[in-house]
Amino acid sequence: MLRVENLSTGYNSIRVLKQISLTVSEGEIVTLIGSNGVGKTTTLRTISGLLRPTEGSIHFCNKDISHVPPHKIVELGISHVPEGRNIFPRLSVRENLEIGAYTRKDRLEIKKDFKKVMEIFPQLAKRQKQTAGTLSGGEQQMLAIGRALMSRPRLLLLDEPSMGLAPLVVLGIFEIIKEVNRQGTTILLVEQNAQIALRTAHRGYVMETGRIILDDSAEALLQNDQVRKAYLGE
């Protein structure tokens, strides 16, 4: 479904990604793990069109999207939940979700999806009129995921959904991620919390300073000595 080949990107003249390649197949949860500043966010931002690749290519459903602007990429079916959620703080919860469906015209179906998001996140249902900036961190993460689902993505990019959340809230969010996947959305998950990421995903890639150094099934990575030492703190 998603095929990234020899992708390089950078900021100004500093190269951050050095020829990374990865694939995500339909129905999978694939995780990209690595420590601070190795380029995980940069990878997602390049896939969703916010950054231009300097080298390499990105194919989505066999279409080259390497130079497609972000608003067109959403239309193709990729939805990105950015690091730090980036909900629109002065819009209401409801308006945030409406903006999530910005690319769609099918009003009835949008309504259905709105209801569905409210069922997935009952906490949000009670707060529809509340300004999103006043939500708690966990609720903001739920809103960011709900907002992304409103575009009916085929591929969901999640950037550190666990960031800054209490362990219990993290567990809840990851249960929902699995459920969203079971209902048919393919997921590329970026995480620093390797433990929970590998327990959630089917396959994983390990990144170090702009390169992918390992890729394997999630179970195998959980057993891998290198991964256990560096990312699981064992």
Added chain:
Amino acid sequence: MFVQQLINGIILGSTYALIALGYTMVYGIIELINFAHGEIYMFGAFTGMILMTRFNLPFPAALLLAMVTAALMGVTVEYVAYRPLRRSPRLAALISAIGASIFLQNLALLLWGSRPQNFPSPFKIKVYQSSFFSISQLEIIILVISFLLMVGLSFFIKNTRTGKAMRATAQDRDTASLMGININRIITITFAIGSALGAAAGVLVGIYFRTVNPMMGVMPGLKGFVAAVLGGIGSIPGAMLGGLLLGIAEVAGVAYISSQYRDAIAFAILIIVLLFKPSGLVGLPDQEKV
């Protein structure tokens, strides 16, 4: 006397508010002070005048066409003077804005000469009197049109799909694009609406003072900017409030202090706001910071 000053202030202030909206909307989206906005206002006034005097269009049609023309002009200015500098340092865009302003002033001088031209009022000088104040039919029309435009804009921003997209873009441009919002399109719409409102103000002031000239945009442009800062730049209700307050302050200053200070009042307010509450009256505290 007091009620009369208040009414005069609101009439003047509603035109400042219309101008301020253009500044604040553009600033909200691209963080640029569009210094060519006063010239858009001036072109709006000229277009209205020409349509009414040379083409004999009725006032509503002339107003509407002047707004459309100014919208196209504002969009062109953005396209030519600001868009190529989108990724440059802010100072570059600001200098380009001043350049656009000077260019448009000189274009008007070239087209119409420097002498003020007559803008015949389309309305009879009918004046309504009460024991506290008097108001002319023309003044009522100016008030009604300004308020209708402001209410219309508020409704548009609050309720329509594009209005919501504009608010989202103002809050977080990158994330807005991740929602499928075409940022360039939103910027174009913002310039179009802001310029149209500026042109409406130009036409209204034109029929009020019955004269237009190529330099007429300079002072109202600056005052519209002050009104936007007073209200809190980036805030739409702020621009409306700032405009009205500035108009009232100016009229009161002229009435109770001296007419020599007419223009100084606006700048005194600017300095005071910048010193004591730079975020303005309806200014947003830094909510976005996590």
